[in-house]
Amino acid sequence: MGFLDIDNVTKSYGAVEVLHRVDIAVEEGEFLVLVGPSGCGKSTLLNMIAGLEGITSGEISIKGRVVNGVHPSKRNIAMVFQSYALYPNMTVGQNMTFGLEMHGVPKAERDKALADVAKLLQIEQLLDRKPGQLSGGQRQRVAMGRALVRDPDVFLFDEPLSNLDAKLRVDMRTEIKKLHQKLGTTIVYVTHDQIEAMTLSTRIAVMNGGYVQQLGTPQQIYDDPENVFVASFMGSPSMNLVKAVAHVTGNGAGVEVTGSDGAPHVLPLPSRPAGLTDGQQVLFGIRPEAVTDGEGADRNAQVLARLVNRIEVIEPGGADTFVTTTLSGKDVIARMRSQTTCRPGEDFELVLNMDKAVLFDPETEQRIR
Template identity: 55%
Template sequence: MASLTIKNAVKRYGSVEVLKSVDIDLADGEFLVLLGASGCGKSTLLNMIAGLESVTEGEISIGDRIINDVHPKDRDIAMVFQSYALYPNMTVAKNIAFGLEMRGVPKAERDTAVLDVAKVLKMDHLLDRKPSQLSGGQRQRVAMGRALVRRPEVFLFDEPLSNLDAKLRLEMRTEIKRLHKRLNATMVYVTHDQIEALTLADRIAILKDGEIQQLASPEEIYDRPVNMFVAGLVGSPPMNFIHAEVARTDTGYGAEITVRANGTDNSVLLDLTNHPADLSGFVGREIVIGIRPEAITQTGSHDGPTQCFASEIDVTEATGADTLCILNWNGKEVMARISSGYARIIEGTMDFSVDISRASLFDPQSEMRIA
């Protein structure tokens, strides 16, 4: 395996710049996920690594070798596509071995390699079947096997699970995670599914309009998003955004919000004194308080200091493991997450506990995190 370096990579189609100065340094054996909405440039970047798209400016290197002008077949990469791209007239074994056959690898060596890969993917009993006789998950395993059998320096995945149902996606995520752990392979994975990104990645690169918004570990991106775009993209349900003005209090800083309870609007001061952000320059100004739904829950469920107050519930949504509640704060819908046992006993107003230490604070003008 090898490292992957992308340095000031730019991609233009005529006057349209679809990738803007992308910089990524991927260590040997690291798993990188490119995450973003359709049209953000993530698949274009993957295709540039693969050699399917040219690099307008900048450099892409695998190990110590710059590959800008290297033909795709000579880059020592393997790509797994969304559409499987299997040969329908070939058996599973022949589909997996096809690339080795094209490279002139002897048949005995091919057969050994195919069997080894099939055992890793738990499909050695399917080697004589045709793709039409396989399920969607099995076909994707064959596509992965075809990539694995070559032992490339870098694996590229282009939304490989998007055609599968929810149960198969979960199973295949586990298989890919297990595979990465076993091979310690360098992998780049494109997806628009945040759950795939959070569960698979060592690091996530979040793209918007061809620019990397944040490149960090899943934990860093979830807990300390660099801006409101990242905060709103990652998390299900997404982060709540509450606009409020910062005021100086006797103990430090606070922000007043309006909470509906028992049919009336009540003023509640959110105590921001112990928040790590420096709010001295924001007194008298509006900020955006970003709070994940799990940081707003039933009273008594948090460890450590919290604030408690009553809030009226508009709607509840039982999801099995827990219950989502829609509240009304500052005239906006706010989502809270409470224990599943409360799903059928909630009516009207309930006491909620808010962990402000887990909140993210943003500048409403720049939408950047307040350091």
């Protein structure tokens, strides 16, 4: 049993089930990120934890107490919204302590909590200002401060950075990460931004179509995806997915792809997945950073496959260069060093780290293991 337990939870609107048997146990101090495209059910699940949405079936419990039907004010949770939801007629200090005042907390305790949190968030100089006098980043800090003064069991964040510009979003990500490391709070955080999910979380629940597609650490989600959706949704640029044919000989295995010249190439795998048969149609997946040149290849890799292929497009990206080539008639992105010598229109030797290769069934889109 976790600190926050989501046990076999479903949500229906009439005859339409929008969340399907969600099972997640969140440990105390964990930072769980719910990530997925718009309409996948992540905000609905967060609202059910908060008590803003009813539960159709299943149970949600916090610290061993079932909270189905418990009013949001009695759940000891604090929520940070995308819109900040600050009272425009109140000062920053009044906004941050309003909830405590409504719960009858004595003024001396409110003042101490406010001073501690304002110092932590470095917003002491803003306490007498109104929200209309603040920047977006400052408003976000105030919204976080309002949650922190409550000292709740669970913090819920609903896409809190989506209204900020790109640079400020990165800065605030770092601030939230620092806060979590310092305070050890239990956080459930909703975002559609997979970079946010990877950088902030201790675990990620990737959602799509009302289902949790995969639950795991950022590394597990990135390196060991369970299905095509997780493989393609997580990562920027996303995983290359190419049609291929399996070659199995004894304990050895490989995948046959077609190069830019139309010739077949068999790329060896480090081991044979138990579910793989000779001649089977598969989707061969490999991350862009596992496709590079000889100088950039991982020297510790068990299997490096070499393939001379035509370079289509070069996109300089500062520290990296993104190179487009084709395999089996589909564009494949390689992530190379900024000093790469390859040029558009030229044939170039690519090196593929096959330790990082994953295979999927093209019919079910599930991983072949």
